[in-house]
Amino acid sequence: MSDNPPIEFAFPELRKWENGAAPYIHVIESGQPGPTVMVTALTHGNEVSGAIVVDALLEKRLKPRNGTLVFAFNNIEAYHSFDPRTPFKSRMIDEDFNRTWGRLDRPATTVETRRAQVVKPFIERADLLLDLHSMHDDGVPLMLAGPLAKGVALAKKVGAPVDIIADAGHAAGMRMRDYGGFGDPSSPKNALLIETGQHWRASSVTVAKDVTARFLAETGIVEPGDLPLGWRQPSPPAQRVVEVTHAVATKRGNFMPVRHFEGQEIIAKAGTVLGHDDGEPVTTPYDNCVLVMPSTNRPLRGGVTVVRLGRLV
Ligand SMILES: [Zn+2]
Known part of the structure; x- marks a missing residue:
């Protein structure tokens, strides 16, 4: 962006x-x-x-x-x-x-x-x-x-x-x-x-x-x-629920993602490196981990959440 x-x-x-x-x-x-x-x-x-x-x-x-x-x-x-x-x-x-x-x-x-x-x-x-x-x-x-x-x-x-x-x-x-x-x-x-x-x-x-x-x-x-005509859109075929389990915050604003994240992608393998914060790897804690609202693609202040991690329930 x-x-x-x-x-x-x-x-x-x-x-x-x-x-x-x-x-x-x-x-x-x-x-x-x-x-x-x-x-x-x-x-x-x-x-x-x-x-x-x-x-x-x-x-x-x-x-x-x-x-x-x-x-x-x-x-x-x-x-x-x-x-x-x-x-x-x-x-x-x-x-x-x-x-x-x-x-x-x-x-x-x-x-x-x-x-x-x-x-x-x-x-x-x-x-x-x-x-x-x-x-x-x-x-x-x-x-x-x-x-x-x-x-x-x-x-x-x-x-x-x-x-x-x-x-x-x-x-x-x-x-x-x-x-x-x-x-x-x-x-x-x-x-x-x-x-x-x-x-x-x-x-x-x-x-x-x-x-x-x-x-x-x-x-x-x-x-x-x-309600106004035309506001309602067709319903999606299904909804999915993601339960957020972790919020990853950057310690000092030095988080470096390994690539651009769109949000809502599912990372198949536990232990996949998402990026490094102050040089320390940040990894997914379980298989099929959903990345919720990543703000990894721009500079952030220390203490700010860079991504939430969730599982499909
Ligand atoms: Zn808002």
Whole structure:
């Protein structure tokens, strides 16, 4: 991936959505009993495919037939900082919004913790959450279902994309999708995080539309016919679940991969060398090891995850 990858779609003007139940958060009540369903975009400010979807559904005035629908543009301040000369910078302002959720009981000291405090009551109210993300590098879409069986079950009901990743998140801090009841096996609350593909590919918008349409129909608060025509794509013949077992971090940012990795490739033999970190070989721990979201193809800071390793389950 070059420093300035192509941007294949226009970014939506979102300032018109500032006034809501809270800034850039909109609550649409049906007046009928039912679940509270939340769809969030711009958890990372440069992940625009999700913003296109939420903007379109607000523009369409989509109304739930029962329950409540909540839309949020999470890191809107980072989105508004976008500069095409440094497109990756607008992921965040001060810190990663999606690593703050384990410490929101502490005083907010950053743009992102202040914003998370605003978003939190809506997340606490939500029974079902879809958080729309995209990826730095080109790669197939991935549904991050979290560590619990209920997340994988919901991802299978949504029915796309092909790859469901069962993962425990990040040592660097709790994600929004793992917060509160979403991370509690005894709670009926459930959340999914979709990585739609590379941030600015037109195909990522297609995936975001498809997955959002499927998710909203699955919650039962809308009918499939309420959603925009053409959003839903044909279902893949099958899905597969990859359980993440290891996250490989680079010690000091000196990881050298042995070759370019695309992501989701399956390495047949245990002990296969993936690369070297500070000269030490990094190898696959078991046969048929799946490489999940490799970020091995660009320079990284020390402590950053270079690849997750998983097995098909
Ligand atoms: Zn993201």
